[in-house]
Amino acid sequence: MCIFCDLLKLLLLLFVRIVLCVAACNNAEYEINGECCPKCLPGKRVYRHCDEITSTTCDSCPIFTYTDLSNGFIECVPCSVCDTSDGVTVKHACTLRSDTVCEPLPGYYCIDSLYNCKRAKKHSSCSPGQYIIQTGTEFRDTVCDHCPAGSYSDGTLCILHTDCESLDKTTIREGTDTTDAECRDRSSLLTVTLSVCLGVCLLISIVIAVIIVWRKNSGINRM
Numbered sequence: 303m304c305i306f307c308d309l310l311k312l313l314l315l316l317f318v319r320i321v322l323c324v325a326a327c328n329n330a331e332y333e334i335n336g337e338c339c340p341k342c343l344p345g346k347r348v349y350r351h352c353d354e355i356t357s358t359t360c361d362s363c364p365i366f367t368y369t370d371l372s373n374g375f376i377e378c379v380p381c382s383v384c385d386t387s388d389g390v391t392v393k394h395a396c397t398l399r400s401d402t403v404c405e406p407l408p409g410y411y412c413i414d415s416l417y418n419c420k421r422a423k424k425h426s427s428c429s430p431g432q433y434i435i436q437t438g439t440e441f442r443d444t445v446c447d448h449c450p451a452g453s454y455s456d457g458t459l460c461i462l463h464t465d466c467e468s469l470d471k472t473t474i475r476e477g478t479d480t481t482d483a484e485c486r487d488r489s490s491l492l493t494v495t496l497s498v499c500l501g502v503c504l505l506i507s508i509v510i511a512v513i514i515v516w517r518k519n520s521g522i523n524r525m
Contacts, residue, residue: 332374341372345398348376363398370400382418389422406440428457431479454479 327338339352342360347369350359363369367378381396384404390412393405406412406422414421425438428446433455438444449460454477463477466485477483 433460
């Protein structure tokens with residue numbers, strides 16, 4: 303029973319020492335092997351941990367790596383890569399103290415993480431018959447809507463159908479949501495109508511002339 307008590311006391315004492323050791327390390331230190339070592343500054347990493355004689359030895363982060371906080375890391379963090387195949391490009395290059403910051407390519411919007419965009423998608427295009435309500439930004443896609451009745455578009459702006467009557471013209475084809483109305487000059491239509499009438503009259507005259515000649519020839523033959 304005493305052995306059990308002694309073992310329990312030993313474990314409790316060990317636990318207290320561990321807690322006290324961890325608790326003894328302040329924000330500017332890190333714990334390693336039961337020791338509290340000074341942290342390295344941002345942009346650096348631990349080259350050699352402290353011991354009873356020497357303090358922590360720090361070294362600058364290698365190229366394409368960084369640390370943005372005081373730390374006890376033995377390796378720096380790899381810099382992010384802005385891949386154009388993911389629709390992003392470099393906004394701020396990586397430094398020893400900060401990661402690369404990416405942003406969407408022109409005409410793209412971010413779909414993964416707003417602060418440091420990892421992936422972006424090309425803005426949507428409005429279809430013919432629609433118009434742009436809101437132009438796309440680096441954080442939002444283009445917003446489209448259908449053109450109101452009496453107008454058409456190629457996918458950008460809605461334009462009212464041409465009013466042929468107000469132009470003293472005749473509508474030969476009604477407008478749709480993707481095409482304008484087609485007009486024709488009234489004078490041209492009148493000219494066509496008159497030409498047709500004259501042609502018909504000429505044809506009738508020829509037929510009558512042929513009939514008269516035929517009848518005369520028939521009378522001569524009888525005599």
